Amino acid sequence: MNTLDKNRAAGTPGRQGRAEDNLGPNSEIGRKLKQYYDDLVHDEVPDRFAQLLSQLEHAETSQDKD
């Protein structure tokens, strides 16, 4: 109910939990979806990605020297 009121009051479709999708906090599917996704987002990030970006950055700098 609250989400619906907030959405209407805001005048714009809210980004999350829009009532018309039935994916909002009142919907079990919506809640489980977010829980599933949030677990993934908060998962520990392996080092390889930060290392990759550093490598890419380093490669750029090296190219400049050539």
Added chain:
Amino acid sequence: MAVSAGFKDELLKSIPSLRAFAVSLSQNVDKADDLVQETLVKAWDKHESFQPGTNLKAWLFTILRNEFYSQMRKRGREVQDSDGIMTARLAVHPAQHGQLDLKDFRSALERLPDDQREAIILIGASGFSYEEAAEICDCAIGTIKSRVSRARTRLQEILKISGEEDFGPDAISTQVMTSPAD
């Protein structure tokens, strides 16, 4: 033109979201991490094509999504591996008190067609608008809406959320486990 420090920072910050989306799409953590790696490399290579001030997250998600489908085409869309097949066969019956196992939910999500899964993830989990999701998926807004709707219905069916219905393959043990007195 070199990549700015700010852009590199933004890429770093986006990694958790990218990983979440990649896992949702591929349903495989190893493949997902490879996808994220490819995405970061591509994003770096074409950083000049990104317009500052526009939605970086959507831009990155688009790259990742395109990479996912491109790899699938190259592989000739491999059939579900044996784990996937086993998952599909597992009886996904409602837990006793109306609370879903995340494991069950993940299994159900995996069984959705790719286009429905990605649509419901983008709208219901990643927080994009219909317009953004349509751009990422390169389709009409109406198409996204119908995919989300079908995905939701299908998930409800698989997870038997709406009510008591015939249970999965192991009907006998389920009847024993589920007590009407609850």
